[in-house]
Amino acid sequence: MKEITYRSTRGGETGISASAAILQGLAGDGGLFVPEHMPALEKSMDELKRLDYRTLAFEIMGLFFTDFTDEELKSCIERAYDEKFDCEEIAPLAEADGRFFLELFHGKTIAFKDMALSILPHLMTTAAKKNGVKDEIVILTATSGDTGKAALAGFSKVPGTRIIVFYPKDGVSAVQKQQMVTQEGENTFVVGINGNFDEAQTGVKKMFSDEALKEKLSAGGFRFSSANSINIGRLVPQIVYYFWAYLTMLRNGVIGDGEKINVCVPTGNFGNILAAYYAKTLGLPVRKLICASNRNKVLYDFFGTGTYNKNREFYLTSSPSMDILVSSNLERLIYVIADGSAEETKALMTALGKSGSYEVTPEMRSKLSDFYGGFADEEETAAEIREVYEKASYVIDPHTAVASGVYRKYVSETKDETKTVIASTASPYKFTESVMKALGEEITGQDVFALSDRLSALSNVPVPSAVTELKDAPVRHKTICEIDEMPKTVLGFLGI
């Protein structure tokens, strides 16, 4: 098999092995690592159809992570996709109201981030070994709620790693906070900061570029790393489940050999939908990639006009994981439509940094025809939760509802009857209040456990243990600090 190496989208680094790219996260020039050549999938759908999730993951991830041995990759996959997931399929496909919901929320934190964050720690520690790194890896993350918990759950108890998560003390939901402060694992650390998310994020970035701090860490046998969604070790595992969805439809006779499907993805940072695009590039029969935004519709505008412009009002919505104005992973698509020109990509990203906007050339725009951009506002999102429930007795979360609502508009506009997979990115139990409100239920004065019981009665789906276990879990993390005390707090945790 051909060795796949990686380069920065901005040209500063080339010939990087997969394991080095995973260890490093972001390239030194600020670019994102992309494969220098797209690998080729040699197995047929007929061969892949028979595989279980883990074996399929091995086939797909093996195409990209060519410097991992078979044993190394298998071991990472087996440790990631095990009984942490509450069903054997890992990512089951549910048909409701004529569409196919790919449920990516059967992991520890009942959201799709688990699909990648349950394997990233194992890829990273394996990569460290392969590259002769003896230091313990210290993951630093600032979170506005969801990513922090998924990263904690992923790295908890993984030998050779520690994870430190900073969250704004008064800026996350009660459930999100409870999820984090009850996290188990001697290698996990959770800190509330007196400040907002941006300040936490800036504080973390400062530590990453603080040379004196890095030296102290190194002397103590540690090194920083990031579990950020731009890491190629998060992107590649996400390609697997698009194949899985297609093969499930083939197995069930929903589609015939070679039949094309559409994929519709609720999008924020553009990681999940980019994985679908990579799947299509590998040969998955996909017609349209439907990119669904909430009220923060910067991507919808981009696909419609060719101009990306983050200079606009920012809205807080019921789909908070999509409340994003800079979709970092879009840079990897820009690189593709710029025909692999690092110069052009760099120029556009520099413009984004300087003025907050950039415009692609008409030629680049013509290469975006695989994509369809749509958006759903708050009212449409709630209406979609209601409509799918009324038609199919199936309850979806607000992020998934954005995608489902956009798909409804897409069909009425295009009359395209292609069977469509909707990425279902969170369990409705993660956003119980918004969901119950959308279903017309009374929510005032009801705590999350009472609401969950009610939701269970409505949907006929048991309350997941991720919710029930919060009830009596002891609080294990009580540290609070000021923004300027973040480095001191980190050193304290590491005992150096």
Ligand SMILES: *Cc1c(COP(=O)(O)O)cnc(C)c1O
């Ligand atoms: C992170 C997230 C998204 C957005 O995914 P991207 O890869 O950032 O586009 C959508 N829904 C949920 C529930 C998420 O947690």
